[in-house]
Amino acid sequence: VPAAIAVTEQPASASVPAGFCLTLRCRAEGRTALQYQWFCQHQSVCRQIPGATEQDLPVTAQQTQLYTCRINDLYKNAVFSDWVKVEVHQCVARGLPPRLWRGEPVIVLNPTEQRLEVGKPLQLQCAAMGVPAPSYQWYRNGNLLEHQKKKKLWITNAKVSDSGTYLCCASNSHGEHWTNAVDIHIGETLPPAEHLQLCRLVFPLATGKIALLVGNNRYRHHPNLMAPVTDVFELSLLLEQLGFQVVSLLD
DSSP: OOOSEEEEEOOOOEEEETTOEEEEEOEEEESSOOEEEEEEEETTEEEEOTTOOSSEEEEEOSSOEEEEEEEEOTTSOEEEOOOEEEEEETTOOTTOSOTTOOSOOEEEEOOOOEEEETTSOEEEEOEEEBSSOOEEEEEETTEEOTTOOSSEEEESSOOGGGOEEEEEEEEETTEEEEOOOEEEEEEOOOOHHHHHHHHHHHOSSTTOEEEEEEEOOOBTTBOOOSHHHHHHHHHHHHHHHTTEEEEEEEO
């Protein structure tokens, strides 16, 4: 038995700058005349939108909200459309997007370069405006990452093999826009004891200053020099008085 009411066109999510005007559409078919009523939800508070009883809902985007439409027939049957999000970007500079913008994706947040230790979480983030809201696809070294299809890329325990150049493509029915490419470096770390020992050797104080002095006085094709030895000794004393930790090497 066919449903009493069938939604034939669901509203579509959108991602827009503050103040942007758009229209949410809902279409349905039923055995009798149909009535429409739109609802919105912001921060878990859902309310009926007064006077929003048409198939199309004009929206002037001021804050991120969810929307749904209830459709009734004359026999008290009712169905709801999908919930859709109108995401509002408050920080977009004036003039972006241009007045001629038709809803094609526009990147508003690019990922940033990162250096991580092995085992730490890797999180990359991007965002794009678009009507309808763009879908996302991440790439590493030009290769599509099958399960990374959200604004945020999340890898719980990063491995050395996760290093590379990352970028994301935001696309909708009007086109696509790519983020900047960023380099992610994930390196091995020393065991805690060795790491601490190295820190004490190289960084004796939080504000430690280190000087490396090299004095060469033996040359294959030149008479031996005495000055480098005395120079290193005198410079060591001077630098130590200035608060440096001095490492002196001869020949």
